[in-house]
Amino acid sequence: MSSPAPWPQPMDGIVTPRFAGPVTFMRLPQVEDTSSLDIALLGVPFDLGTTNRAGARHGPREIRNMSAIIRRVHPATGMEPCRLCRVADAGDTPTNPADLMQSLEMIEQRVAEIRNHGTWTLALGGDHLISLPILRGIARATPGFTPLGMVHFDAHSDTTDSYFGGMRYTHGTPFRRAIEEGLLDPKRVVQIGIRGSLYSPEDMDWAASVGVRIIKIEEFESLGVEATIAEARRVVGDAPAYLTFDVDSLDPAFAPGTGTPEIGGLTPREAQRMLRGLRGLHLVGADVVEVAPPFDQSGGTALIGANMMFEILCLMAEARTAKR
Ligand code: MN
Ligand code: MN
Numbered sequence: 001m002s003s004p005a006p007w008p009q010p011m012d013g014i015v016t017p018r019f020a021g022p023v024t025f026m027r028l029p030q031v032e033d034t035s036s037l038d039i040a041l042l043g044v045p046f047d048l049g050t051t052n053r054a055g056a057r058h059g060p061r062e063i064r065n066m067s068a069i070i071r072r073v074h075p076a077t078g079m080e081p082c083r084l085c086r087v088a089d090a091g092d093t094p095t096n097p098a099d100l101m102q103s104l105e106m107i108e109q110r111v112a113e114i115r116n117h118g119t120w121t122l123a124l125g126g127d128h129l130i131s132l133p134i135l136r137g138i139a140r141a142t143p144g145f146t147p148l149g150m151v152h153f154d155a156h157s158d159t160t161d162s163y164f165g166g167m168r169y170t171h172g173t174p175f176r177r178a179i180e181e182g183l184l185d186p187k188r189v190v191q192i193g194i195r196g197s198l199y200s201p202e203d204m205d206w207a208a209s210v211g212v213r214i215i216k217i218e219e220f221e222s223l224g225v226e227a228t229i230a231e232a233r234r235v236v237g238d239a240p241a242y243l244t245f246d247v248d249s250l251d252p253a254f255a256p257g258t259g260t261p262e263i264g265g266l267t268p269r270e271a272q273r274m275l276r277g278l279r280g281l282h283l284v285g286a287d288v289v290e291v292a293p294p295f296d297q298s299g300g301t302a303l304i305g306a307n308m309m310f311e312i313l314c315l316m317a318e319a320r321t322a323k324r
Contacts, residue, residue, distance in 0.1 A: 005082070005083045007086050008028070008029045008088065009028075009072065009082055009083070010026040010027050010028050010070075010072055010082055011027035011028075012072070013068075013071060018068045018069060019068065021068070023061065023064050023065055023068075024041075024064055024089035025041040025063070025064050025067050025089045025124070025306075025309065026067050026068070026070050026072075026082070026089075026310070027067075027068055028041070028082065028087060028088050028089045029088050029089070030088065030089045030090070030091055031088045031089070031090060031091075032090070032091065034088070034090050034114045034117065034119050035117040035119070036086060036117075037086045037087065037088055037090075037117075037119045038085035038086045038087065038119065038120065038317070038320050039081075039085050039086070039087045039119065039120050039121070039122055039313065039316055039317065039320060040087075040088065040089075040090035040114050040119050040120070040121050040122070041087065041088070041089045041090060041121075041122050041123075041124065041309070041313075042090045042091075042092070042093060042110070042111070042114070042121045042122070042123045042124070043060030043061070043064070043089075043091060043092035043093065043123070043124045043126075044060065044092065044093050044095070044107055044123050044124065044125050044126035044130040044134075044287075045057045045058070045059070045060050045061070045092050045093075045095060045126060046093075046095045046097075046103050046107065046125070046126045046127065046129070046130055047059075047126065047127040047171075047259075047292070048097070048100040048103060048127075048129070049100065049127045049128065049129025049130075049169060049170045049171035049174075050127045050170075050171055050259050051163055051170050051171065051172055051260075052259055052260055053259040053260070053292065053294075053295060054259065054292070055259060055292035055293060055294035055295060056125055056126055056127040056258075056259060056289065056290050056291060056292045057095075057097065057126065057127075058292070058293040058294065059124060059125055059126055059289075059290070059291035059292065059293065059302070059305065060092055060124040060125070060126065061293075062291065062293040062296070062299070062302035062305075063124045063288070063291055063302050063305040063306050063309065064089070064124070064306075065299075065302065066299055066302040066303040066305070066306040067306035067309065067310070069303070069306070070306060070307065070310050074310070074311075074314050076276060077276070077279075077314065079314045079317070079318065081310075081313045081314045081316075081317035081318075082317075084317040084318065084320070084321050085316075085317040085320050085321065087313065087317070090114065090121075093106060093107045093110040093111070094106040094107075094109075094110065095107065100169060101169070103133075104129075104132065104133045104136075104169065105133070107130060107133035107134065107137070108133035108134075108136045108137040108140065109137070110137070111123075111133065111134050111136075111137025111138060111141075112136075112137040112138075112140045112141040113141075114137075114141075115137060115138055115140075115141035115142065116141045120284055120285055120316060120320065121134065121138075121285055121286075122285070122286050122287070122288075122309065122312060122313055122316060123285075123286070123287035123288070123289075124287070124288055124291075124305070124309065125287055125288065125289030125290060125291070126287075126289055126290075127171040127259065127289060127290055128154075128158055128171040128172075128174055128244070128246055128289045128290055129169060129170060129171045129173070129174050130174075130287060130289060131174045131175070131178070131242075131244050131287055131289065132169070132174040132177050132178055132183075134285065134287060135148070135178050135183040135184065135242065135285075136181070136183065138183075138242075138284070138285050139182075139183050146185075146239075146240075147182055147183060147184050147185035147188075148183065148184055148185065148188075148239075148240055148241050148242045148284070148285075149184070149185060149188030149189060149235070149236040149237060149239060149240070149241035149242070150175075150184050150188070150189045150190070150236070150241055150242045150243070150244060151190055151192070151232055151236055151241065151242075151243045151244070151278060151281070152175070152189065152190065152191045152192065152243075152244050152246075153191075153192050153193055153244070153245045153246060153249040153266070153271065153274070154191060154192075154193055154194065154244075154246035154248065154249050155193055155194065155195050155196045155217075155246070155248045155249055155260070155261075155262035155265055156172065156194065156196045156246070156248070156260065156262075157175070157191055157194055157203070157204050157207050157212075157214060158171065158172055158173065158174055158175050158176075158246075159173070159175050159176040159179075159204070159206055159207040159212070160172040160173050160176065160199070160203065161173065161176055161206070171259075171260075171289075171290070175189070175207075175212075176206065176207075179210060179212075184242070186207070186210040186211045186212050187210075187211035187212075187235075188235060188236050188237060188239070188241065189211075189212045189213065189235070189236075190212075190213040190215065190231065190232045190235040190236060191207075191212060191213070191214045191215060192215045192220060192228060192232065192249070192274065193215070193216075193217055193220060193249040193265060193266050194214055194215070194216045194217065195216060195217040195218075195262055195264055195265065196260070196262040197262075213231070213235045215228060215231065215232075217264060217265065217266075220266075225270055225273045225274055225277070226277070228274060229273075229274055229277030229278070232274070232277075232278065233277075233278070233281065236281060238281075238282055239282060240282050240283075240284045241281055241282055241283055241284070242283070242284065242285050242286060243278070243281075243283050243285075243286040243287075243312060243315070244286065244287050244289065245271075245275075245286070245287070245288045245289070245308050245312065246289050246290045247288065247289070247290050247291050247301060247304060247305055247308070248260055248261055248262060248265070248290050249265060249266050249271065250265050250266050250267070250268060250271060250304065251263065251264065251265035251266065251267065252265065254267065254268050254300065254301075254304065255268075255291075255300070255301040255304050256295060256296065256297075256300075256301060257291060257292050257293060257294075257295045257296020257297075257299075257300070257301030257302065258290045258291065258292050258295065258296075258301060259290060259292050259295070260290070268304055268307070271308065272307075272308075272311060275308065275311040275312060275315065276311065278315055279315060279318060280318075280319075280322075281315070281319065282319055282322075283312075283315050283316050283319045284316075284319070285316075286312045286315075286316060288305050288308050288309050288312065291304075291305040
């Protein structure tokens, strides 16, 4: 039995049944003041960027609900992220479900407020557009900010210029904007699992032209998990980086509860192996997005979301500790 941790821990499922207690991530304490935290788990209940089936606004609550099943210790590494670092659930960012642009400002503001104290965020989406205001918030609150690298799991590149006659802010555009705004260094961005059918043959030309490394599902299959990890690590390097995990990177057989499902995707096991292969990267922020509970009849997609959050929390906790 390990000694008591010096700060609050997730509620222990061997003491209090896992179906009881508050609905926070891993049943951690919920806090408003994040200034003493290393990592804040932050819900972003927003899906106004969705271009097809909406519903990801309900993601944070269901991911929290399913996260009650997660125990404290990582099964493969033995890591206890909530002992390594001060972690708590910071609740949800404000949003305005009737105003996309105002919501982006509200999300950015909350992330910057948290970041001003040096606290990192691991966000629960929400649709993929949330990554843009999160990256803006990180940049705004980071003195001497330089563009981040990024590991991006997705069926889609999300680098389209605009939709519906000039709408530049949807869940299909966040990384085009983030690169244009100097939030990401495209030459340190790697996308894994890309496979959805396209609007035009040129859809990914822009991303490729600025240096984004796109690993389509066919290339992933021929490389295999280990070589894909090696390539991702080569692209991103040792400098600060962001990690974004779109649950539609997984096959809809496993993760049907999402707005833009694409067949022929990753298995949860492949995703776990790849995430575990990213240990040691300098990850300073992350999100899990596109869990859409209205399409998630079994709750299995939210369960995957919660487990990917835990994998990423372990990576960030280790990165944070290495920084001390
Ligand atoms: Mn996406
Ligand atoms: Mn996607």
